[in-house]
Amino acid sequence: MLTLYSDSHRLQHGRSELIDGTLKPCFETPSRADMVLAAVRERDLGDVIHPRRHGLAPILRVHDEGYVRFLETAWQRWTALGRDCDALPKMWQIRRLRETVPEQVEGQLCYYSMDCGTPITAGTWQAATAAADAALTGAERLIGGERAVFALTRPPGHHAASDYCGGYCFFNNAAIAAQALRDHGMRRVAVLDVDYHHGNGTQDIFYRRSDVLFLSIHGDPRTEYPFFLGHADEKGEDEGLGYNFNFPLAAGSCVSTWFFALDCALEQIARFGADALVVSLGVDTFRGDPISRFQLETPDFTTLGARLAGLKLPTLFCLEGGYAVGPIGDNVANVLCGFEARA
């Protein structure tokens, strides 16, 4: 299996995020990608290549132009205020406040952010565009006939909606890839999100569409981040009604419960008649994950890969979360090797 990887991910390295009332070092660190890359190489999964540059057009097929321009200029405008700390919002446009876009960068940072855990830094733009290029190059390879490709995307993407960043995400790599697959002839694309956290951004992007099926297995938003999307009754709207499936599971759910939800999701993908599958591959479902509460063990990720191969679809894996840095390489590589063994 081919891996797309850019060293530019290293340019995204926030200093801190607000967790449980205090600023703590970011969990989403460059070392995560280093460990995954090392495991991919150690397991001899296949070639590792640098993504092709795709420019902004395919990103703008998913993301709002005002948001993209904000991301492109935020750091320069932030430092022009005399600041050199990470750019983090200090409030949100909450219920019944005006939904107008502020002119100044500080207000726009609040308008275009979902949380205060997603610092914009000097290298964010370059890192985020490189991650999108990895996903797009992966989609391009599927269009060209590859059966399966791994985009080692960092920063992750599934919390980013068309016009906001959050949850360590800036560009929705999986959604950008799914749209590119649609733009290059795949009639029906399924996006399966197996990260511990609900892919609110991906759901939001495709919620009113029937050409992209979105499914997510995640910690129940009644207690788990991102709290405000991901309930089972969210089934799509308008054209998209019936093309959105959420499988919220109680924190602490056992492995068999998780795999039962996976089998339900795979059944829906088969019924949809997908031409391609994009997997938002987060491995924070791991029992040892520091910020998540599922119970998968490292061998379970091999089982996950094998189950996904059973769909017999051209498949693009986009890396999302996973914060147990020691085991992350094995957990991700197990999915990919489990897939290959059954493909």
Ligand SMILES: NCCCNCCCCCC(O)(O)C(F)(F)F
């Ligand atoms: N007490 C827990 C605080 C949680 N704070 C934010 C969690 C963000 C999760 C990000 C992710 O893992 O979903 C992604 F895949 F996007 F990286």
Ligand SMILES: [Zn+2]
């Ligand atoms: Zn996650």
